[in-house]
Amino acid sequence: MTETLDHDIPSFPMARACPMHPPAEYRELRGREPVSRVRMPDGQVAWLVTKHELARKLLADPRVSADRLHPAFPGRLTAEQRAATERVRRLSTRRSMIHLDGAEHGAHRKILTGEFSLRRIAALRPRVQEIVDRTIDEMLAAPQPADLVEHVSQAVPSLVICELLGVPHEQRRDFHEWAGMLVSRSVSIRERAAASDALNDFLEDLVTEKERGEPTDDLIGRLIARNRQTPVMTHDEIVGTAVMLLIAGHQTTANMISLGVVALLENPEHKARIAADPALLSPAIEEMLRYFSVVENAPARVATEDIEIGGVTIRKDEGIVVSGLAADWDDEVFEHPDRLDFERGARHHVAFGYGVHQCLGQNLARVELEVVFETLLRRVPGLSLAVPAEELPYKDDAGIYGIYRVPVNC
Amino acid sequence: MHITADRERCVGAAQCVLAAPAVFDQDEEGLVAPLTVDPAGADGPAVRQAVHLCPSSALRIDEE
Numbered sequence: 001m002t003e004t005l006d007h008d009i010p011s012f013p014m015a016r017a018c019p020m021h022p023p024a025e026y027r028e029l030r031g032r033e034p035v036s037r038v039r040m041p042d043g044q045v046a047w048l049v050t051k052h053e054l055a056r057k058l059l060a061d062p063r064v065s066a067d068r069l070h071p072a073f074p075g076r077l078t079a080e081q082r083a084a085t086e087r088v089r090r091l092s093t094r095r096s097m098i099h100l101d102g103a104e105h106g107a108h109r110k111i112l113t114g115e116f117s118l119r120r121i122a123a124l125r126p127r128v129q130e131i132v133d134r135t136i137d138e139m140l141a142a143p144q145p146a147d148l149v150e151h152v153s154q155a156v157p158s159l160v161i162c163e164l165l166g167v168p169h170e171q172r173r174d175f176h177e178w179a180g181m182l183v184s185r186s187v188s189i190r191e192r193a194a195a196s197d198a199l200n201d202f203l204e205d206l207v208t209e210k211e212r213g214e215p216t217d218d219l220i221g222r223l224i225a226r227n228r229q230t231p232v233m234t235h236d237e238i239v240g241t242a243v244m245l246l247i248a249g250h251q252t253t254a255n256m257i258s259l260g261v262v263a264l265l266e267n268p269e270h271k272a273r274i275a276a277d278p279a280l281l282s283p284a285i286e287e288m289l290r291y292f293s294v295v296e297n298a299p300a301r302v303a304t305e306d307i308e309i310g311g312v313t314i315r316k317d318e319g320i321v322v323s324g325l326a327a328d329w330d331d332e333v334f335e336h337p338d339r340l341d342f343e344r345g346a347r348h349h350v351a352f353g354y355g356v357h358q359c360l361g362q363n364l365a366r367v368e369l370e371v372v373f374e375t376l377l378r379r380v381p382g383l384s385l386a387v388p389a390e391e392l393p394y395k396d397d398a399g400i401y402g403i404y405r406v407p408v409n410c
Numbered sequence: 411m412h413i414t415a416d417r418e419r420c421v422g423a424a425q426c427v428l429a430a431p432a433v434f435d436q437d438e439e440g441l442v443a444p445l446t447v448d449p450a451g452a453d454g455p456a457v458r459q460a461v462h463l464c465p466s467s468a469l470r471i472d473e474e
Contacts, residue, residue: 060467106421112442113422120440347429350464358423358465 006036012038012321013076013296021338022296026326035310038321042075046300046319047312050326052333054310059355063082064301066357068099074244074300074319095237096244104145105356107232112241112360115164116401121363122165128371131159134388136379140179145386146406149258153406154180156372157253160364161246166218167206175202179250184404201241211235219245252294255395255402260288260373262406263340266268266389270342275377284342285369290349291340292317293325294401295350299353324350325401380410411454412472415442428465440470451472465471 029036034051049055058064067073078145097108116119125315132152135224139151158176167175180186181195210216215225220242227233264271269321274280298391307312314320327335329347335344352359359365376383385392386407393404413433415426422440426433433453437443449457461469 049440060465109421110439113420115440116422116424116440117440118427119422119438221456348457352423354465356421356466358421359424363424363428391462 009037009039009045012040012046016394019390019392019396020291022323022325022329026323026329027331030326030330033311035312035314038323040074040076040319041078043078044072044075044319044385045322046072046074047314049310049320049322050325050330051331052327053309055322055324055327055350056354058307058320059299059305059350059353059357061304061355063103063303063307064320065101065304065305066099066105066299066301067101068300070302070317072302072317072319073322095307096240098150098244098248103225107354108237108241108322109360110358111223111226111232112229115222116360116364118363124160124364125371128156128367129162129375131163132156132368132371132375133379135159136375139408140380140410145409146187148261148408149254149403150180150405152372153254153257153261153377154250156257156368157250160368161249164219164249164364165206165242165245166216166220171202171210175199178202179246188404190295199246200239200243202246203246204239207235207239208240211238216250231237237346245361248359249364251400251402253365255400256288256292256365256369257372258403258406260369261289261376261383261408262389262392262403263288264373264377265383265385267340267342269379270340274342274373275381278374280342281374282366283345284344285366285373286349287340287342288346288369289351290328290334290403291337291347293328293349295351295399296323296351296401297323298399299324299357324353337384346359365402382410384409411449411457413444413447413449413457414448414472415444416468416470417441417443419466421466421468423465425463426460426469427467429460433457434460440442447458 010025012082014025016023030050034054036048037045038048040046049058097105100108135152135155139146142151158179159172162172162175177194178199181192188299207220210221211224215221223238274284299322303314303316303320305316308370331337352362386409395402395404415459420442424436426442427436430453433445433449435443437446458470
């Protein structure tokens with residue numbers, strides 16, 4: 001390894017010059033030093049991976065761990081933020097598969113895979129359509145300009161997860177409100193902590209109730225029944241899994257809806273072609289997933305052995321950040337990555353990660369995006385942004401990229 | 411072309427079914443269940459894409 005002076009190590013995350021493009025440093029690093037050292041907000045030095053091939057290799061390497069309790073696990077919060085949000089963090093400190101390794105991860109994942117098969121997801125589609133229709137009705141009935149984020153981007157994934165987890169109808173409004181507060185910039189840390197506690201308690205109660213009664217026909221109910229037959233998870237881990245499914249499936253899809261709608265509205269020729277031929281929607285969504293790769297500061301890992309890769313040696317117990325966004329803008333793999341090309345065939349993007357942790361809910365996300373975009377184009381052909389796209393409040397400060405508000409006229 | 415699909419390695423991401431629906435399916439548990447292990451020549455590119463996309467390296471093809 002070459003000697004690097006401390007002050008030469010750039011800070012991560014890096015700033016964007018344009019809200020729709022990754023930080024410019026990614027491109028430079030990819031050419032010069034595709035596995036490079038960065039300083040994380042918590043002060044630790046970690047490795048940043050910016051090249052597509054190396055990102056795939058590392059994420060599929062059994063010598064990396066997803067254990068966030070490891071002291072070298074790259075932290076996205078400063079020590080100060082960490083202390084201030086300690087209570088909020090409680091929501092995500094329960095064990096679930098995204099932070100487990102090896103056989104333990106395999107057992108946790110396998111108990112859930114059947115829930116996310118293409119057949120299961122296809123069976124959910126009519127319900128997703130009803131939910132999308134209802135949220136669009138509400139947006140159309142709202143005073144103009146209406147906020148797409150509030151009415152559609154946040155509401156759709158929240159209601160779909162309620163459906164999936166088996167949250168009773170009368171409690172969905174509360175659930176939606178708490179989930180929204182967790183990702184809102186306009187509420188205080190204190191309010192967010194309260195929402196986090198409420199949501200955590202709510203899922204704890206929901207799991208407990210389903211464990212006591214007859215098995216219910218929803219994801220949590222079936223998970224409990226399967227877990228009784230072959231015990232894999234503790235009660236606490238089932239709650240942790242419910243929390244993980246909420247977090248993983250909520251913010252990601254919500255932000256992709258907002259960014260995707262803006263991308264469609266900013267590319268009227270593409271929009272017209274898709275409106276005329278909905279078969280073009282599926283490749284367009286893959287391209288949007290690549291282009292935005294919203295889970296940009298993750299996945300994070302820790303080396304469990306020395307790994308030689310990209311001309312460097314990552315030592316055992318060193319942290320690694322694999323930027324999916326940097327990888328998905330690798331011009332050796334995606335020509336002119338800055339062009340949003342809905343027909344490029346971008347299926348090999350790593351927006352959902354790669355390796356054994358690749359997003360289990362990715363096909364549900366695809367269905368949600370398809371139904372939202374198709375329905376908006378069909379039902380609200382006159383949809384337009386109420387402010388210029390470059391003036392929207394982009395989430396420069398969030399772990400998952402997106403937009404806080406998207407005022408639209410319907 | 412001969413396909414080997416390892417259910418033990420499979421993580422149920424369904425990338426193979428999306429890439430080559432005529433060749434791959436999922437069972438009740440959401441794990442890979444090939445419809446054929448010796449696909450016709452025409453399916454070659456789709457099968458190769460399925461192998462490339464598989465996140466857990468559960469698929470292997472032996473070209474003849």
